[in-house]
Amino acid sequence: MKRSLDWNYSCSLCLDDSCLETSTHLFRDCSLSSRIWAASFLGIRGQMGHNISIQAWIINWINFLFQKSDYVTTVPIFISTLWRIWCIRNSHKFNGVAPDLALSMTQIMAEASMVTSCINHRLPTKVNLDLLTSDDLSASTNIRNYFLVFLIGHTLCSNYVRLKCDDSWKHGFKAAAGWLIQYANGEVFRQDSARFWASSPLHAESMALLYAITDAISHGFRHIDATTDCLQLVLQVTGNMDVSHDAKLIIRSIISLISTTHCISISYCPRQLNRIAHFIARLAME
Numbered sequence: 124m125k126r127s128l129d130w131n132y133s134c135s136l137c138l139d140d141s142c143l144e145t146s147t148h149l150f151r152d153c154s155l156s157s158r159i160w161a162a163s164f165l166g167i168r169g170q171m172g173h174n175i176s177i178q179a180w181i182i183n184w185i186n187f188l189f190q191k192s193d194y195v196t197t198v199p200i201f202i203s204t205l206w207r208i209w210c211i212r213n214s215h216k217f218n219g220v221a222p223d224l225a226l227s228m229t230q231i232m233a234e235a236s237m238v239t240s241c242i243n244h245r246l247p248t249k250v251n252l253d254l255l256t257s258d259d260l261s262a263s264t265n266i267r268n269y270f271l272v273f274l275i276g277h278t279l280c281s282n283y284v285r286l287k288c289d290d291s292w293k294h295g296f297k298a299a300a301g302w303l304i305q306y307a308n309g310e311v312f313r314q315d316s317a318r319f320w321a322s323s324p325l326h327a328e329s330m331a332l333l334y335a336i337t338d339a340i341s342h343g344f345r346h347i348d349a350t351t352d353c354l355q356l357v358l359q360v361t362g363n364m365d366v367s368h369d370a371k372l373i374i375r376s377i378i379s380l381i382s383t384t385h386c387i388s389i390s391y392c393p394r395q396l397n398r399i400a401h402f403i404a405r406l407a408m409e
């Protein structure tokens with residue numbers, strides 16, 4: 124524009140020729156971006172900040188979100204929303220892909236959850252393992268019988284670890300994952316939990332599995348026997364059932380993540396053998 128080139132400078136999203144595609148318009152004031160902000164979990168009404176620049180607006184929001192206790196989930200959602208608007212704009216402009224609001228919201232949530240999992244979020248509350256029965260800890264050998272499927276390798280190396288994971292999900296999209304890593308003899312190596320947003324119970328279950336596998340890999344384990352009490356998730360990860368829309372991106376992440384392991388299996392673990400993970404997730408939710 125500065126050099127007076129003959130080009131279309133109008134916004135490619137709202138199709139209003141009178142709207143110049145400035146960063147302030149694209150990321151905040153465009154009618155499509157406003158709808159995305161308003162529909163997001165943050166419920167931001169973008170048009171309210173009309174008189175301030177996009178730079179100041181972003182800094183204000185991030186400073187504001189950082190002051191809240193749930194910043195580990197909200198700041199990634201804010202940043203993922205900006206990133207998603209940029210992606211929608213580019214897909215539309217260069218590939219002619221029509222903006223899909225519902226899909227974008229799912230993508231924002233999935234991306235934000237991934238970022239949250241990267242922030243090493245530790246919760247102080249731990250399950251007291253002394254309260255658990257021997258059945259909870261030695262259950263590992265019983266699990267073997269339930270739908271054991273190898274994702275990589277065809278047998279587990281002798282030095283494998285077992286992952287148990289579970290989620291806790293509430294309406295309003297609040298969710299928590301709890302997981303633990305056990306040696307083959309049942310001894311617990313570590314336990315951890317995380318809070319995040321999830322659109323459905325299956326989405327939450329798949330996030331819990333993603334957290335558990337990520338944690339095991341980040342602690343150097345490459346021989347993994349993962350279990351979940353969500354049979355639907357086992358079937359979807361192993362390709363025996365069509366992948367649900369709400370868990371698609373997470374399941375894709377799980378599948379790409381496991382390629383860095385030496386051997387990994389996934390199996391269904393009955394609820395009564397998954398009590399520890401369930402307790403950890405419940406505690407994280409409180």
Ligand SMILES: [Zn+2]
Nearest residue numbers: 134137153154
């Ligand atoms: Zn626009």
